[in-house]
Amino acid sequence: MSHLTERTILELRDGVPVDADASAHLDECAVCRTALEEAEARSVDIASALTDLDEGFDVASAREAVAARLAGRATTAGGGRRPSARAPFWTLGRAATFLLLTTGALSALPGSPVRDFISSRSLDPPAPSALMPAPIEPVGMRMSVQDGPVIVELDQVPPGTSIEVLLVPGSSVAVRAAPGSSFSSAQGRMQATIVGGPVTVEFPDAIDEVSLTVNGRTYLSRKDGNLLFGFAPEQDPEGIRFIVP
Amino acid sequence: MDFNTTFDEEYLPLVRYCHRLSGDRDTAEDVAQEAMVRLFEHGVEGSSAGVRAWLFKTATHLIRDRYRVEGNRMRLLRENPVMTTDPETPDAALERTENRARARRALDAMPARDREMLLMRYSGFSYREIADTVDVAATSVGTLLARAEHRFTSVLAAAGEPA
Numbered sequence: 001m002s003h004l005t006e007r008t009i010l011e012l013r014d015g016v017p018v019d020a021d022a023s024a025h026l027d028e029c030a031v032c033r034t035a036l037e038e039a040e041a042r043s044v045d046i047a048s049a050l051t052d053l054d055e056g057f058d059v060a061s062a063r064e065a066v067a068a069r070l071a072g073r074a075t076t077a078g079g080g081r082r083p084s085a086r087a088p089f090w091t092l093g094r095a096a097t098f099l100l101l102t103t104g105a106l107s108a109l110p111g112s113p114v115r116d117f118i119s120s121r122s123l124d125p126p127a128p129s130a131l132m133p134a135p136i137e138p139v140g141m142r143m144s145v146q147d148g149p150v151i152v153e154l155d156q157v158p159p160g161t162s163i164e165v166l167l168v169p170g171s172s173v174a175v176r177a178a179p180g181s182s183f184s185s186a187q188g189r190m191q192a193t194i195v196g197g198p199v200t201v202e203f204p205d206a207i208d209e210v211s212l213t214v215n216g217r218t219y220l221s222r223k224d225g226n227l228l229f230g231f232a233p234e235q236d237p238e239g240i241r242f243i244v245p
Numbered sequence: 246m247d248f249n250t251t252f253d254e255e256y257l258p259l260v261r262y263c264h265r266l267s268g269d270r271d272t273a274e275d276v277a278q279e280a281m282v283r284l285f286e287h288g289v290e291g292s293s294a295g296v297r298a299w300l301f302k303t304a305t306h307l308i309r310d311r312y313r314v315e316g317n318r319m320r321l322l323r324e325n326p327v328m329t330t331d332p333e334t335p336d337a338a339l340e341r342t343e344n345r346a347r348a349r350r351a352l353d354a355m356p357a358r359d360r361e362m363l364l365m366r367y368s369g370f371s372y373r374e375i376a377d378t379v380d381v382a383a384t385s386v387g388t389l390l391a392r393a394e395h396r397f398t399s400v401l402a403a404a405g406e407p408a
Contacts, residue, residue: 007387010394016372016387042394049351049401050265050367052344057260062274063252066281073286232275232311245278 004032013039065159065245072160073243140176140200141183143190148209151189152201157214157244161197165212165220165233165240167205174202214244246290254293256281259300262368266360267308268349276311280304298370302378305361312357351400359393366390 004012004022011018012026013036026032150173154163175183178196185191203210203222211221218230219242233240256277264273280303289299352360358379365375375390376383 005388006391010387010391011372014366014372014387039391039394042398045401046363046394046397047367049344049348049397050364052341053265053348053352054261055264055270057257057264057274059253059256062256062260062278062281063249066252066278066285067248069278069282070285073282229311232272232279232307245275 003029004035006035009035009039012036013043068159069243069245072158139179139181139183140174141185141190141192142172142174143185144172145188145204145207146171148207149188150203150207150210151213152203152211153189153191153213154199154201155191155193155215157194157199158196159244161194161199161244163197163199163201163212163214163219163242163244165242166200166202168202169205171204171206172202173204173210174200176200214242246285246288246296248285251284251296252281255297255300258297258368259304262301262364263304263308265352265364266305267312268353272308272311276304276307279307298374298377301365301368301370301374305365305378309357309361347401351397354400355393355396359389359396362386362390363393363397 004025008018008022009032010016012022026036152173152175154175154177157163173190175190175192177192177194177199180195181192183190183192201212203212209223212219214231220230220233220240221228227240231242233242259280260273260277263277264270267273267276280300283303284296284300289296291299352363355363358381361379362375365378370378372386372390373383376386381389
């Protein structure tokens with residue numbers, strides 16, 4: 001039998017089951033025993049070198065951060081997959097248009113039950129109730145830009161807040177967030193103090209140099225067409241989404 | 246699955262692995278925490294070994310995705326202050342810093358897959374679990390791992406020699 005392959009030597013070292021022939025060969029072959037000893041020594045050296053890389057990590061703080069992220073997502077997402085920022089606008093818009101056109105057409109017909117239904121109801125909007133809360137409209141700011149760089153800075157963003165980033169056609173940058181958030185802008189820079197999410201940031205697709213900073217930390221930047229992430233985004237097929245830790 | 250128990254058992258090895266893999270402390274903490282969040286969000290159940298394998302695989306993919314969009318540019322030789330509870334002499338601290346830089350340089354010189362395999366092996370995973378994470382046949386792991394080890398030790402040795 002020829003000498004054992006390097007693969008078999010490593011499998012022997014690492015306790016992976018190998019052919020009985022290989023074990024038998026090892027008993028008889030000094031060359032392969034030496035190779036195994038070298039592999040074992042190499043293993044010790046590598047483990048030692050890798051240990052040198054280790055640092056101290058604060059487990060208690062990390063535990064709290066993970067618990068906060070979980071709580072934030074449960075609040076933000078309602079336990080299910082979050083819809084994309086674009087889909088609800090389109091879907092709701094189409095549904096509303098269809099409803100208006102259908103209702104209008106039916107109510108125009110004399111004797112229509114829809115006409116009777118409408119005439120029997122007050123035209124005043126219903127008062128908000130616990131079962132039907134008033135919809136919360138996001139607030140925001142839009143700013144026209146001619147060229148880069150474009151910088152968006154979000155401050156005081158609460159943990160667990162969802163931030164959706166969209167690259168959109170046109171030449172304006174926009175930020176939307178929960179009511180109570182405040183916004184200001186200067187040349188190529190938009191700043192916002194965020195009280196809650198979900199937050200949507202729109203960058204113009206035509207501008208090559210953009211960046212998004214959240215609570216003092218760069219989450220995303222774009223330069224020469226390449227997106228760079230300073231913070232891991234959610235994998236969302238419809239966009240880029242961050243959850244603030 | 247108890248949150249505190251699972252967290253305390255799994256977080257430290259996970260964040261160390263992420264740190265070794267990414268070379269960046271912030272990235273390691275972000276990714277390890279994200280993997281833990283997903284573990285509980287998805288309600289992953291199973292043996293302790295199974296949960297750990299799931300976490301490491303998720304973290305590996307998160308780091309891979311992050312660096313893929315950055316054009317696979319690993320941050321090189323990021324020097325972080327040594328955190329230790331033992332008093333250390335200046336010479337020992339210097340030696341430790343140099344050793345760390347050498348190990349980092351050796352890891353960064355490796356192809357991504359080799360690096361992932363090496364770090365998973367030295368985090369205690371079986372060949373089958375490594376194969377599952379890096380998408381290679383289990384029978385190829387020994388060969389690929391041998392190559393990765395030789396590459397790592399050769400760069401490590403070269404980095405230790407005077408220029």
